[in-house]
Amino acid sequence: MRRLPILPLMTLLLLSLCGMGQTVLDAEIFKNKLSSTPNGQLLDVRTFEEYAQGHLKNSLNIDVTGSSFEQKTLALDKSQPVFVYCLSGARSAKAAKQLVDNGFKEVYDMKGGYLKWSSAQLPIDKNEHLAKGVEEISQDDFEKLIASDKPVLLDFFATWCAPCKQMMPTMQKLTKDYEGKAVIKTINYDKNKALTQRLQIDEIPIFLLYKNGKLLWRGMGLMPEKEFKEIIEANL
Structure with a gap:
């Protein structure tokens, strides 16, 4: 039986993955890709309470665990790239898959999420009026x-x-x-x-x-x- 070379097989695999429309990027690469994409739509899929404590600038907060997630994402443009993140990556992976399944062509998921982003001291926004009253250990x-x-x-x-x-x-x-x-x-x-x-x-x-x-x-x-x-x- 004739065997295909390993390299072409790997190439076919990569092409099939790229065709899925969902790409996972490290925080720094995610940042660079986002800044170089004029029509990029940035989606924070954490809870409102998490979002209030700090988030990426110009991000839209839609909780992926909420019952209206799919309905709310209909307001996004399926023909334009969507950048998704959560706290550590699990929820954003779920959200990214759901977006691709619903017809979004280009979805970027940040690996490690907000934890990796903030630990790398990348820029964040914080709405003080939203965060008011949240307890903190001094x-x-x-x-x-x-x-x-x-x-x-x-x-x-x-x-x-x-x-x-x-x-x-x-x-x-x-x-x-x-x-x-x-x-x-x-x-x-x-x-x-x-x-x-x-x-x-x-x-x-x-x-x-x-x-x-x-x-x-x-x-x-x-x-x-x-x-x-x-x-x-x-x-x-």
Whole structure:
């Protein structure tokens, strides 16, 4: 049987992917592509609360988890490029696919989302009147928290983050098991953007262990209870 060379096969694969109309771009490339596209339509598919805390300039906020997402996107021009982003990339991937399925010809999805964009210190807009009233941990409160002579395990989460929700029972169990021995605190990412930016947090869930003001350990994603216990026990 005659076999096709590997290179042509790869070329055919790439062509088929490009034809799908959905392209994933790193934050910096996303920025450059957007700035060089005069008719580009920029879509923020996060919740209103997230959008209020900071967003890309001139972006339109349509929550992809909302029931009216498809209807609202009908106001966009299907013949013009659409640039999509969320917080970390999962929701924007879903939105981009839905846009392509609905006939949009050219859709660019930002890899890593707003977390990667803001951690790279790329320009953002923030509507102070929208963000008013959102709780935030002050720098002084944070410093007091991590200054404890007991291990302090911080869990950064968001209510829309599925892995964060999966880790919550583990955090609750650790809180009970180490009562009086260690401090276990869950911090809402959406309500503490200034803090997470200072800590260079660009993915969640993420876990930080402090003692006497020093960062001793950093973990990320879905993790077993055993690993948390090992790191806490080692620093009691």
